[in-house]
């Protein structure tokens with residue numbers, strides 16, 4: 001165990017919704033819900049204004065709409081989130097040479113490891129709370145987003161601390177006080193305790209982390225098994241020596257298969273792929289790992305090897321989600337000349353159990369697609385493999401709420417809503433004030449999908 005509070009946990013506040021409010025001035029200060037907008041969609045993230053109405057992550061969009069009908073319901077724009085995330089991760093690497101990104105909006109860093117090529121943290125050396133304050137200020141200056149930062153002597157304590165004063169929080173847990181800080185908290189604060197484990201422990205009268213810390217292996221091991229029982233007892237006593245690990249992303253779990261003859265039949269490839277996905281996920285689960293990146297590998301008749309990948313916002317071990325990512329990648333593959341080898345792998349592994357909100361998003365959105373017999377517009381700039389994996393492919397010419405668009409006369413804007421015959425666009429961007437709303441025919445050739453607004457602007 002460290003004697004110094006040198007582990008930081010950085011967590012962006014209401015990340016997807018905050019990026020939407022930044023890029024769409026008319027939504028600032030208003031409830032915003034990001035997720036699957038169709039009938040079976042699930043909330044991925046919502047703004048604090050929406051939380052005031054009881055909207056929560058992982059809630060069905062139907063229930064969210066009942067609680068907060070006047071919120072803006074937007075499809076995710078992963079390109080914009082990935083861009084913001086990479087700016088934030090670069091800030092973190094200016095402070096530490098050891099940054100462990102655990103999801104698109106969350107990372108640990110180790111202040112005992114100086115940043116590469118720098119004499120030391122720019123925040124005046126090694127003072128953890130000064131470094132945390134510098135990080136928060138830089139993140140806000142470069143992205144206009146807020147982060148909550150927890151500082152402690154272990155990952156567990158840093159993560160719990162980052163949650164204590166959200167949003168825009170900064171909490172330092174002084175070494176020696178960890179167990180006291182944890183004791184009054186619900187056992188749900190500990191990683192690995194979900195509703196089922198909570199119910200089992202509560203049946204034994206164990207409700208708080210303090211209760212758990214005072215119990216013993218004789219009680220816990222029969223209830224939870226040896227490794228979970230001893231592991232949780234250690235965590236409850238604030239004993240956590242898990243290191244911050246940066247090279248996790250290099251590790252992967254994969255499976256591949258070489259065919260006797262080159263395969264051109266996509267359905268056959270699909271069948272093989274599904275079997276391999278099952279094997280990969282079973283290994284992940286057996287090793288208690290979760291993964292963020294799904295990789296499809298192919299070798300063609302000319303022995304050239306190709307890889308395509310999709311990175312999820314949060315780690316997962318859900319076979320349905322891995323399968324959907326892999327199939328989306330396979331869909332984009334041209335097998336006409338024959339595939340000699342097919343492989344699927346997952347990377348970006350973590351050992352931390354994460355609430356995997358997006359994995360709960362069920363099949364494709366069932367927004368009624370208003371599909372005109374539109375000319376074959378170039379769709380290449382409008383598809384995102386991650387969006388397709390999570391929500392299913394977007395039918396031709398369906399405008400997603402929140403999507404970035406551009407019009408030659410009105411400039412850049414976003415899809416405010418669309419119906420059977422018209423699409424309504426609000427023309428504004430991060431650097432403008434709230435902008436005007438205009439409607440167009442669904443197939444208006446002047447209205448084009450666009451990249452997210454450039455950032456930093």
Ligand SMILES: [Mg+2]
Pocket residue numbers: 011012013014015105106
């Ligand atoms: Mg967050």
